[in-house]
Amino acid sequence: xxxxxLFASDESFPPQDAPAGRGEDDSGGPxxxxxxxxxxxxxxxxxxxxxxxxxxxxxxxxxLDCASAAEAERILRxxxxxxxxxxxxxxxxxDAGLRLxxxxxxxxxxxxxxxxxxxxxxxxxxxxxxxxAYEIDGYTAKTELTARRxxxxxVTALRAYADMAALEQRLTETNRALEEATVRLNxxxxxxxxxxxxxxxxxxxxxxxxxARARRYGRPLALFLLDLDGFEAVNDAHGxxxxxxxxxxxxxxxxxxxxxSDHIARSGGDEFVVLLPETDAAGAAVVAExxxxxxxxxPVAAEERxxxxxxxxxxxSWLPDEPGVEQTLHRAExxxxxxxxxxxxxxxxx
Numbered sequence: 001x002x003x004x005x006l007f008a009s010d011e012s013f014p015p016q017d018a019p020a021g022r023g024e025d026d027s028g029g030p031x032x033x034x035x036x037x038x039x040x041x042x043x044x045x046x047x048x049x050x051x052x053x054x055x056x057x058x059x060x061x062x063x064l065d066c067a068s069a070a071e072a073e074r075i076l077r078x079x080x081x082x083x084x085x086x087x088x089x090x091x092x093x094x095d096a097g098l099r100l101x102x103x104x105x106x107x108x109x110x111x112x113x114x115x116x117x118x119x120x121x122x123x124x125x126x127x128x129x130x131x132x133a134y135e136i137d138g139y140t141a142k143t144e145l146t147a148r149r150x151x152x153x154x155v156t157a158l159r160a161y162a163d164m165a166a167l168e169q170r171l172t173e174t175n176r177a178l179e180e181a182t183v184r185l186n187x188x189x190x191x192x193x194x195x196x197x198x199x200x201x202x203x204x205x206x207x208x209x210x211x212a213r214a215r216r217y218g219r220p221l222a223l224f225l226l227d228l229d230g231f232e233a234v235n236d237a238h239g240x241x242x243x244x245x246x247x248x249x250x251x252x253x254x255x256x257x258x259x260x261s262d263h264i265a266r267s268g269g270d271e272f273v274v275l276l277p278e279t280d281a282a283g284a285a286v287v288a289e290x291x292x293x294x295x296x297x298x299p300v301a302a303e304e305r306x307x308x309x310x311x312x313x314x315x316x317s318w319l320p321d322e323p324g325v326e327q328t329l330h331r332a333e334x335x336x337x338x339x340x341x342x343x344x345x346x347x348x349x350x
Contacts, residue, residue, distance in 0.1 A: 031062035032158055033081055037072035037097070038088040038118070043142065047086060050147045056158045069096035073103060082113050083161040084154060089119040101134050111135075112164050114157035118142055192266040194244055195251040203265030203273060207325040210277045214318060221318040222276040222284035223328060225336045226254070226291065229310045229344040231270035238305065245302035250295060250309060257294040258287065273329070281317045281349060288313045288347045296345055310345035312336055317350075 036047050044065050054061050064079070066072050068091050076082060085104075089097035097117060104110050116138040137157045140149065190202035198206065207223070214221040228250065235243040247270065254264060254272065263275040274291070276284050292313055299306035314336030318328045331350035339348040 029059050031060045032083045034061050035064045035082050035085045037066050039067045039091045050150050068092050069100040084157040085115045087115055087117050089117055105135050114161045116153055195248055195266055197251055198265035200267045206263050207275055211325050219278055220280040222279045224274050224288045224313050224315040225332045226272045226311050226313050228270040242302050246300050246307055249300040253294045254291050257291045284315045288315050292347055312339035312344050313347045314339055315349045
């Protein structure tokens with residue numbers, strides 16, 4: 001390549017620091033990585049000389065050299081955060097650089113790195129065709145490349161890279177925030193807002209899944225309904241704030257008496273339902289009695305008040321001829337009413 005004109009017209013360039021544009025901060029940081037892919041050593045030398053003092057947004061540049069498209073691709077795969085590629089068109093083959101542009105954008109999926117093509121044979125492909133056909137940021141004949149044009153092209157590419165990286169970062173943060181909000185909304189859609197246990201809708205989904213598993217593997221499944229005795233009197237005597245505090249304390253005690261595999265949901269104002277996977281009628285009676293005793297054992301403390309709490313519980317085990325859990329719930333409800341009629345603070349089986 002003849003490089004008689006290379007950098008000849010403006011030897012005083014480049015300035016020590018690229019001036020920051022409006023809104024650009026001089027924050028410093030790691031160097032900008034610029035990959036120079038060219039099979040002519042003198043191109044690497046003059047490029048390094050021209051960019052040796054360049055600083056952009058308070059950060060210097062670091063040049064990575066290679067002599068082939070294949071080596072450039074390897075470096076791109078191994079080195080993250082390359083900002084700009086100064087890429088020769090003709091290296092191993094007449095179109096090695098062009099092929100690499102396609103691989104960068106399509107195979108590697110790298111849309112952030114900015115690519116400036118440089119060629120010693122500008123007549124081979126019209127510049128307009130290259131700009132339209134390839135996702136590049138510049139196309140320059142080496143014989144026309146001065147230090148000023150190189151400086152301007154690199155700074156323009158760095159600015160585009162920085163803006164693109166900032167946009168991708170904002171998009172990543174926005175997507176993360178949306179995902180977190182979706183998780184929160186999903187939880188709100190399945191949890192009772194007062195007590196934090198499952199709501200009835202979520203309970204029915206869990207019960208359907210456990211019922212399908214019990215039917216498939218012939219395993220037992222039970223549940224019980226729990227209703228606080230005389231809870232309306234608590235609200236009437238102490239107010240809804242105290243009543244809400246009592247409900248939260250009740251949930252805490254019930255959870256402590258249940259097993260890890262059990263599920264509790266709020267099915268009404270002061271009524272809860274508990275699903276007991278892998279549990280037969282006898283096992284369900286043991287768990288229900290433990291819950292009843294945990295509630296009746298001592299008053300609930302709510303805002304410096306001791307409020308006695310008891311519960312009536314109705315148990316039902318799923319029967320193989322029941323098509324869904326709704327039938328099991330109906331039988332548990334009848335057992336609950338029997339517990340109420342029998343004096344309350346007791347457990348009854350369906």
